Amino acid sequence: MDLDALRYGDFSKLGEAVTDWEQMTEQLATLRKDAENNLKAKADKAKWAGVNATVSREFITKTAAEFADAHAQAGSIAKILSDTRGELIGYRTQLNDAIARGAQQNLTVIDTGEGTFTVTASTRPDWASDPSGRTGATDQKAVETLRDEIQGILSKATESDNSAAKVLRLLVDQAKYGFTNASYSDRDSAAEAVAAAEKLAKMAKNPADMSLEEIADFNRTMEKYSGDSLFAEQFATRLGPKGTLQFWTETTSVHAGARDSELDTLESLQRNLSLTLATASFSDSDAMQDWKKDLIAERNTNFRAADSTNPAGALGSQVISSLMRQGQYDTEFLDDYREKVFKADKVAGDAGTDDLWRKGYDGLDLVFGDGDGRDPLEGLFEALSHNPEAATNAFESKSDLDHMLGTTVYTERGESLGRALEAATTGAAAGDTSRPALPHSETQVRIMNNIMAAVAQPDGGADLVSKGLGDSFGNMAASYMPEISQTLAGHGSEAVFLTNSEAPDGLEEVRDVVRFLSAVSTDPDGRAGIILGESIYTSTLLETHLTDPSLFDGSEKQVIENIGKNAGTIEGIVAHSLADDEVRAAVKGETAYNDALKAKGDFAKTWIAIGLANMSVPGAYGGPAVDAVGGGILGAVAGLAVDRVLEGQKLEGARDEALYSSAKDFYDSRDSVSQQAQWAAGDTIERNHLDLPEQGTKDLIRNAVNEGYDASGELLSRTKERP
Numbered sequence: 001m002d003l004d005a006l007r008y009g010d011f012s013k014l015g016e017a018v019t020d021w022e023q024m025t026e027q028l029a030t031l032r033k034d035a036e037n038n039l040k041a042k043a044d045k046a047k048w049a050g051v052n053a054t055v056s057r058e059f060i061t062k063t064a065a066e067f068a069d070a071h072a073q074a075g076s077i078a079k080i081l082s083d084t085r086g087e088l089i090g091y092r093t094q095l096n097d098a099i100a101r102g103a104q105q106n107l108t109v110i111d112t113g114e115g116t117f118t119v120t121a122s123t124r125p126d127w128a129s130d131p132s133g134r135t136g137a138t139d140q141k142a143v144e145t146l147r148d149e150i151q152g153i154l155s156k157a158t159e160s161d162n163s164a165a166k167v168l169r170l171l172v173d174q175a176k177y178g179f180t181n182a183s184y185s186d187r188d189s190a191a192e193a194v195a196a197a198e199k200l201a202k203m204a205k206n207p208a209d210m211s212l213e214e215i216a217d218f219n220r221t222m223e224k225y226s227g228d229s230l231f232a233e234q235f236a237t238r239l240g241p242k243g244t245l246q247f248w249t250e251t252t253s254v255h256a257g258a259r260d261s262e263l264d265t266l267e268s269l270q271r272n273l274s275l276t277l278a279t280a281s282f283s284d285s286d287a288m289q290d291w292k293k294d295l296i297a298e299r300n301t302n303f304r305a306a307d308s309t310n311p312a313g314a315l316g317s318q319v320i321s322s323l324m325r326q327g328q329y330d331t332e333f334l335d336d337y338r339e340k341v342f343k344a345d346k347v348a349g350d351a352g353t354d355d356l357w358r359k360g361y362d363g364l365d366l367v368f369g370d371g372d373g374r375d376p377l378e379g380l381f382e383a384l385s386h387n388p389e390a391a392t393n394a395f396e397s398k399s400d401l402d403h404m405l406g407t408t409v410y411t412e413r414g415e416s417l418g419r420a421l422e423a424a425t426t427g428a429a430a431g432d433t434s435r436p437a438l439p440h441s442e443t444q445v446r447i448m449n450n451i452m453a454a455v456a457q458p459d460g461g462a463d464l465v466s467k468g469l470g471d472s473f474g475n476m477a478a479s480y481m482p483e484i485s486q487t488l489a490g491h492g493s494e495a496v497f498l499t500n501s502e503a504p505d506g507l508e509e510v511r512d513v514v515r516f517l518s519a520v521s522t523d524p525d526g527r528a529g530i531i532l533g534e535s536i537y538t539s540t541l542l543e544t545h546l547t548d549p550s551l552f553d554g555s556e557k558q559v560i561e562n563i564g565k566n567a568g569t570i571e572g573i574v575a576h577s578l579a580d581d582e583v584r585a586a587v588k589g590e591t592a593y594n595d596a597l598k599a600k601g602d603f604a605k606t607w608i609a610i611g612l613a614n615m616s617v618p619g620a621y622g623g624p625a626v627d628a629v630g631g632g633i634l635g636a637v638a639g640l641a642v643d644r645v646l647e648g649q650k651l652e653g654a655r656d657e658a659l660y661s662s663a664k665d666f667y668d669s670r671d672s673v674s675q676q677a678q679w680a681a682g683d684t685i686e687r688n689h690l691d692l693p694e695q696g697t698k699d700l701i702r703n704a705v706n707e708g709y710d711a712s713g714e715l716l717s718r719t720k721e722r723p
Contacts, residue, residue, distance in 0.1 A: 001158040003111040003150070006092050008101075010327075014085045051663060076190070077168065084164040085489050091157040095150065102146045107132055109150060115158075119147040133705040136211035163191040170194065170230050175446050188231060197223050197234035199399070204239050207250040208306060216265050222272040226327075232280035237287040241295035245303050245319045248273070252322075252366050261620035266368040271326045278327025278386075287541050292333050295320065298666035312360050317341055321379025322366035328429065334390040341376055343398055350406035353377075377404075384423060391424035395447050403423030405454050405464055414468025415694040421451060422472040426479040433606035437500075440483070445506030448480055452507065456515035458720070464520075470523025471596075477520055478607060479531020480507070485537070485566050487513050488715075495552050496562045498544060511719045517570065518577040518716060524592035525600065530574055532597075538567045539680035540608075546692065547682045556692070557700060560681070568708020569668070569715070575669040601646040608638050637683045641676060674705040 017457050106122040121139040132134070168189040203210060203218055210218065225231035236244060251266070258266050280288060299320060304313035346358040357375045366373030373379065377508035384391040395401045408414040419430045425448045427438040440448075455461045456475070465473060477484065480500030487507040489497060494504055507513055545551055545559045552559045678698040685692050 001154055001161055002113065002115055003095070003109070003117045003154060005087065006154065006157050007111075009088070009092070011085055011089055011092075014081065017081055019582065024589060042347045046424045049181050070176060071551035072700050076175070080164055080168060080187040080190060084160055087160045087187075091160070094153050095157075098149050098153065102142075105142050105146075107142060109146070115154070115294075117150065117151070117154075119143045128712045160187075160297055163187065167191055167230065172234070180688075193225055193228045193231040194234050196225055198238060201235050201238035204235075205243060207247050208254050211719070212262060212265070215269065219265055219269040224270070226275040228274045229279060229283060230703050232603070233283040233285060234287050236277060236280040237285070237291050237682045241291050241298055241643060242301075242306050244277070244323075245298055245301075246391055248319055248366065249314055252368070253308050255368075255658055256365060258368060264367060265684060270368050270552055274323050274326035275628070277323055277331045278383075281330040281333045282540055290335075294329075296337050296340060299337075300605060302434075309429075310363050312364075314361070314364055314366060315357075315376070317344075317371055317376040318357070318361070318364070318366060321383075322373035322374035325367075325377045326382075326386075328386045329388045329390070331393070333395055334380075334383060334387055337392050338384070338390070341380055342394070342404075345377060345407070345615065346403050350403060351410050353407045354411045366479055375413055377407075377411075378413045378416045379532040381413065381420040384432075385416070385419035385430035387421040388427045388429055391420050392427075392441070392443055392447065395421065395424045395450075396443055398420050398450050401447065401450055402454060405451075408464060408467040408469065410466075414464075415471075418469040419471075420470030423445075423450070425476050427626055428479075437479075440480070440501040440503065442506065444504040445483060445501060445503035448476065448483075449507050451476070451511070452512045452516040453509070456509075456512040462515070462519035465519045470520060471525035473516075473520045474523065474529025474533075474600075475527030476529075477517060478529045478536070478604070481533050481537035481570075482506050483514055484517070484570065488569055489562065489566060493562065496541075496545075496559055497566065498541065498551070504509070510715075514573060514719045514721060516563070517573045518720060521574040522579040524596040527574060527593060527594040528600045528605075531571065532600060532642060533607065534567060535641045535645050535676055536604070536638045538563060538677055539638045539683075542677065542680045543637045543684040543711045546681065546690055547688050560697060560700045561704040564674075564677055564704025565708040565711070567673055568705035569712045570708075570710035571669060571673040572712025573716060575709070576713050578669075597646065601642060605639060605642050608642075632637060636687065637680050639681055641680055644676060644679060670709045673709075674702045678700045679707060705723060 038363075040704060094610070102109060102119065103325060108120050108122055110118050110120070112118055121143055125615060167187065200218060200221060203214065209313075222235075238245060251269075255262065255266055265515050295316075298316035301316040302313040303316060303319055304310070318341075344355070354375070357377070361374045364372060364374050384394050404413075406415055408417060423429055425440070425444050426437055427440065428435075428443060451473075455464050481495055481503055483504055483506060485497040486493050486504050487510055491505070497504075517530060523605060541563050542560070545563070546556070617723050678701050681697050681701060682694060684690065685694055685697070
């Protein structure tokens with residue numbers, strides 16, 4: 001920075017810019033709040049159909065997000081400009097003070113352009129006869145002292161100016177269109193993030209030279225900044241796509257067989273590196289766009305560590321996928337990568353896919369902890385499970401879905417595939433219970449229908465449940481209780497079995513639904529999901545209808561009987577299937593189910609919060625919009641239902657005679673469903689002070705549940721061969 005530029009610079013314009021950006025931030029905060037509370041909230045609850053269900057909802061969701069990003073970006077820019085202006089004014093004050101002090105010593109400071117300046121001593125006439133020689137060494141020392149002081153001030157001002165310009169450019173480059181969600185409280189924090197990225201990228205070029213202490217420090221820094229947009233983009237682009245893959249190949253080779261604290265550190269490093277790259281994938285900078293394209297292009301490249309004796313090395317896709325297990329990656333990036341990997345996997349065929357990825361890679365281990373990373377589909381499925389939009393895109397093709405389900409017979413990818421399918425069909429990212437799930441789209445329901453049809457196939461479809469998919473299938477069944485209920489009840493039941501699904505009748509075949517529920521029931525985790533999901537939906541339905549009779553224009557008796565019969569039918573299918581299966585495995589089934597029920601219980605309560613019980617009642621049915629959780633109107637009865645399932649509906653004591661035990665458990669289960677529904681009705685009547693006959697309501701429910709249980713046996717017999 002030129003001396004005169006700092007000394008005489010007009011910072012009033014910069015001050016005006018700060019004021020403008022601060023005002024813009026305030027205005028955007030209002031718009032963001034309005035977009036979230038009005039635009040998006042109403043869109044989430046609306047009953048969409050046709051093109052609006054896919055185009056308009058997505059547009060509104062992204063528009064609301066853009067307002068939030070715009071507010072974050074404007075706030076960051078305002079703070080960076082304000083910090084920089086304050087610092088430059090401070091440095092100008094320091095500079096003027098230094099020049100003034102120099103003048104008192106007869107020292108003159110002159111700007112010589114291009115960042116240079118001179119300091120000279122002005123000799124007074126009376127000094128010529130002064131025997132002390134003031135113009136000698138003493139004056140030269142004063143010149144040098146002032147010169148160094150001014151140079152230090154200018155260097156700091158230059159750094160302040162340059163770092164501000166750098167981070168502002170990087171911020172703007174993050175989003176090619178629209179805005180970035182990067183948020184910084186001041187200029188220094190943004191500059192520190194960029195500097196940290198540059199340091200780590202340099203270290204990552206030589207991972208074999210990093211000591212365990214350096215790796216631990218590297219990991220701590222990455223953990224701190226893994227969600228920082230500027231850090232992530234700078235780290236990824238400075239290391240480069242090939243450098244990123246080589247870094248991980250070298251790291252897993254050098255630290256193969258890590259144990260104890262070393263293993264813990266490297267597991268954490270893999271997680272934080274995955275999160276960092278996920279954050280970077282959302283950057284729209286030209287450098288990052290090239291990085292993503294070039295990374296995918298490396299999928300067939302052979303990567304070998306310097307110390308490796310294995311000529312096979314690791315395929316780029318194996319390394320890429322091993323770094324995708326954590327975090328949400330950009331949808332477009334996932335779509336591009338998934339398309340290439342799916343194509344290669346399909347070419348190999350169902351039976352050949354394991355040989356394609358694992359044959360010849362026996363010594364390869366790209367994952368610290370569980371798994372080895374040889375099958376790139378496992379890591380890809382984990383990435384899809386964290387991005388519901390990309391997951392839905394991945395399985396929209398029935399051909400791709402059927403292939404991936406078929407490969408589970410020959411691979412170990414079932415559990416990761418299940419989590420990806422769960423995200424694709426429910427719209428909720430794996431493990432994310434912080435945001436309400438959107439209503440099921442037509443595409444999601446179609447995928448669920450195709451999954452049910454695959455499991456329902458008589459020639460081994462039910463075997464999919466035992467390939468690691470049972471747990472996810474159970475969660476999916478829970479999320480689809482409204483659609484399942486309407487399918488079992490038939491056309492005309494939509495006014496009773498309320499849902500905000502865009503395709504409530506999208507589960508096409510009753511036979512497939514019944515066979516799917518039956519197959520999933522034989523898996524302890526799957527059965528627990530169905531039981532808990534049905535209990536939540538039934539309880540919420542009863543509370544909804546009993547507190548607002550206008551939703552159904554028939555009698556309360558009709559609606560109670562319909563809900564009770566549906567509960568009996570669904571849990572009757574489960575009980576019949578379990579009874580058939582328990583003839584073959586009594587004790588094992590009991591222990592596993594109790595463990596699954598306990599493990600899934602607390603998680604099931606989050607289903608209420610993320611939208612399982614959310615029901616937007618169509619205006620055509622004469623009722624207002626009902627939000628089962630938002631606003632605190634409903635949901636308490638469903639929570640009580642989950643607690644009672646966990647406390648009461650547990651198998652106890654395996655019998656020596658499996659047939660007797662299964663029959664007794666069957667009727668115990670029927671009575672439990674009836675009791676659960678009766679409790680839900682009683683809770684609703686008591687909590688809302690309803691004028692309903694408690695005993696009469698319970699009797700209606702008991703008879704309806706029993707009827708549904710009886711009907712379930714016939715349904716099963718008509719759809720599958722039973723022992």
